[in-house]
Amino acid sequence: MAGIYIHIPFCKQACHYCDFHFSTNTRKKLQVLEGIATEIALQQNYLAGEQIDTIYFGGGTPSLLSAEALDRILKVIEQTFEISASAEITLEGNPDDLDFEKLKELKNIGINRLSIGIQSFDNAVLKFLNRAHDTTTALASFHNARKLGFQNISIDLMYAIPGQNVEEWRNNIQQAIELNPEHISSYALTVEEKTVFGKWAARNKIKIIDNDVSAEEMVLLIDALEGAGYHHYEVSNFSKPGSVSKHNSSYWKGEKYLGVGPSAHSYDGGSRQYNISNNHLYLNSIQLQKIPAIVEPLTLDDKINDYLLTRLRTSWGADLKKLLQDYQYDLLKLHGDYVSRLVDHKHALLSNETLILTKSGRLLADKIAADLFSMTCM
Template sequence: MAGIYLHIPFCKQACHYCDFHFSTNTSKKNEMVEAIKQELLLQKDYLSTHQLDTIYFGGGTPSLLSEAELSSLLDTIHRLFAVDKKAEITLEANPDDLDKTKLQQIKSSGVNRLSIGIQSFYEPHLKFLNRAHTSAEAERCVLQAQEIGLNQISIDLIYAIPYQDHSIWQTDLQKALALHPQHISSYCLTIEDKTVFGKWLQKGKLNQIEEDFAAEQFEILLQTLADRGYEQYEISNFCLPNQYSRHNSNYWRGEPYLGVGPGAHSFNGSIRQFNVSNNALYLKSLAEHKIPFAVDELSKTDQINELIMTGLRTKWGCNLQKLQESFQYDLYLLNKNYVDQLIAEGQAVLQEEQLILTNKGKLLADRIASDLFVVEEIN
């Protein structure tokens, strides 16, 4: 199976934490849709004979697309690619874009899964993050989506937003759970250099996120969702039984995908493509029937490290057998002392050729993966 990711590079306003590629000038939106359709045509052979299992509209804010624009993109995909009849078709959306009419249009277009960027239900936190919606709008749009039959819903939440205690975070989780979403994605607030928060940090107007505070909120997240029957199948992603995001799961398992739009990435197993993160240059190039991208051919070492990193983030763990069969790399033998130490300290377990992090280990997932990375190039 394979997937297509469409990057829609427009937003109403810039969230203070976001470093994704987007523009708040939507005057070229229709032109951008036509350019993305042109890229889909030029890239129609990228996925070879793979059937599409997932289609994902990300951004940016894809819910800014009109019904005609959204339908046009999906029609183009169905014309150029073999799409599974039960494909997961996800659209990222902001609550302020979603009323009953918009939701009905989204459903009619063929979208069957919504990923709603709520982030918090606490008004001062929404203002701090520079979100455009209110808490009431967030709750309303989820209920309305469920009313019209859009029942595959994921909610995004941000934790470690500075506050005197954990009460707001606990309330956010309870309000999210009261809406009964099938899926919750929750990310730690990070401060990136080129964002508003990054500039505030440089000027001393904002403090760095406290690691202990973030870790405590992560532990609250794990316990609260586990108590309500949600399974953590990746560090930041939780779902009710068998409600995994196929798009996310395929990415972590190394399945091929085509990314279209400015700033999008593609992966075919051994090569990554990176589209230029510049709307004007992207539009100019596609008008000339060219795709402005850079290519990164992954070495054997790169591929091993990527399997380690992505595998350790998931409930399925790092597949030691796959590393051995695909790259003749015995991770356990070459890192026996370190792996045994992780197991002894309760940070990991070995189950049927899978190295799986425990909840304790997930707090240190990036560091553990880095410690296991291959440093020298393997031929």
Template sequence: MAGIYIHIPFCKQACHYCDFHFSTSLKYKDELLHALVKEIKLQKSYLDNETVETIYFGGGTPSVLEADAISLLINTITELHTVSSDAEITLEANPDDLDDAKVKALRRTDVNRFSIGIQSFFDEDLLWMNRAHRSRHAEASVKRVQDAGFENITADLIYGYPLLTDTKWKQNLDKIFELSIPHISSYSMTVEPQTALAAFINKKKQQPMNDQQSAEQFTVLMDAMADHGFDHYEISNFCKPGHYSKHNSNYWQGVKYLGIGPSAHSYNSEARQWNIANNAKYIQSIESGKLPAETETLTEENRLNEYIMTSIRTMWGLDLDKLNSIAKASASPLLIAAGQYFDSGWIKQQDNVLYLTPTGKLYADNIAAGLFF
């Protein structure tokens, strides 16, 4: 099985915290669509004929595309690949794009899952983030998508920023439960270099993020999700049973995937590949028949550490037996390194699998790094 990711590098405006590749100019929109189609054809052999079980439109803001453009890309994939009859096809969308006409048009496509970038239900927070939508759009978009018959929906929320009090955070979560959204992706606000938020903080126009606040709000998040019957299946992802994101789960379980578009990454179990993060140069290269990509062949150590980093973050845990199948590696060095985390109560072991405890989930990245070969 395999997945395909398509990067749509356009946004109406730039969120202050975002460092993904995007442009607020739609100047190259038509040319880029043509290039995406051509790259899908150029890359038709990358997945080595594996069945495609997920297609994911990310960005940027894929919902700026017309439904016909989305169908063109899906149809191009189905012409060149064997696509599962029950493939999960996800479209990331901003609430303000999901008006009646857009939702009706998307209902006629093969899209069957929405990832809606809500982030907060408070207008002052959305203004602080420089989001294009307002709270009224968020709630209306969810109901509109549900009324159109879409049941597989996820919403993004952000926590750990100065404006978000604990009371507001709990109200955001309560609204999610009220709307019966079955999947939540929730992230702590991070300050990435070269973003507007980083510049504001450096110039002391904004407060820095508070690690203690983030930890406390993450704990509130975990408790609330558990109370409402959600599985915490990856550090930032929660779902009602049976509503896992198949596409994102593939990343964490080492499944092959092909990335299409500027800045998109690909993985075939032996190597990683990533496209240039420049729309004009990407289009120019694709039009000349050349992939604008760099490749890194993965060493055994790379593959082991990648498995550690991704698996320890999930509810399925780090299976020590898999280390030998990945690189014929002994689990002994990892278990020695894990000793300190057993002692601190951050990791537990059941049979031959390591899991993060609730406290350990607060330190997932540090723990993974500490277990690397």
């Protein structure tokens, strides 16, 4: 299985927490879209002929684009790659872009999965985050999608937000459960230095939520969603049976993907590459028929560590047999005492030679993975 990610680097306005690559200046939108179409053609051999099972429009805000523009990109992909008849085709969208007519157009061009950036059902929080929608708009976008027959909808929720208490977070979770989406992605707000929140925090204008409160809110989320029938299959992701994100799962399972557009990342099994995060320089390179990317060949250590970092975040866990057979990495020989302590402290289970983190372990997933990393070439 291989996937294609398309980064649409434009937004209506800048959310105060966002450090992804985007521009609120859309004057060169058409040129960038043509550049993306050209890059797709230039990258026709990147996936070595593998069938495409997932296509994901991310950003930025892909829902800013017209259905016609999105369809143009889809057609270029279809002309360049072999697309599975059952391909998952996801569009990230903001509620304020997803009115009934827009949703109808998206369904008509083949979008079969929506990821709606609701973030919160509290209007005061949405204003604080500088989101462009309100709660009424968020609910309308979801219900209109249902009316039009979308049966695979994910919503985003954010926690650890300054000024939001645990009870308000509990209410947000309950409203999400009442909508009954197939999938929920939920992330702790991370204050990055170059964002508005980062600048506010430096001036003590906001107080960053401490790790204990963030962990409490995450545990509350896990318990509530699991109680409502959602499977916690990755640290930040929950799904109803049969509704895991196939595209994002391909990242965690180490499958190949092509990223197209400014700042997009790609992986072919042996290397990663990173497109330049600058729309102007991206276009200059594409006009010269050159891929604007830095290529990073992966060492054996890189492959081992990527596997641990991604798989330990998931309910599938890290297969110790695979580590030994594919990478000659005997995790128990090197870290047996550490793994025993994880099991004793109920942070992990060791079952059928697979190391799986428990609920408490997933709160520490990145640290645990780092503690198990291979360091032979570093």
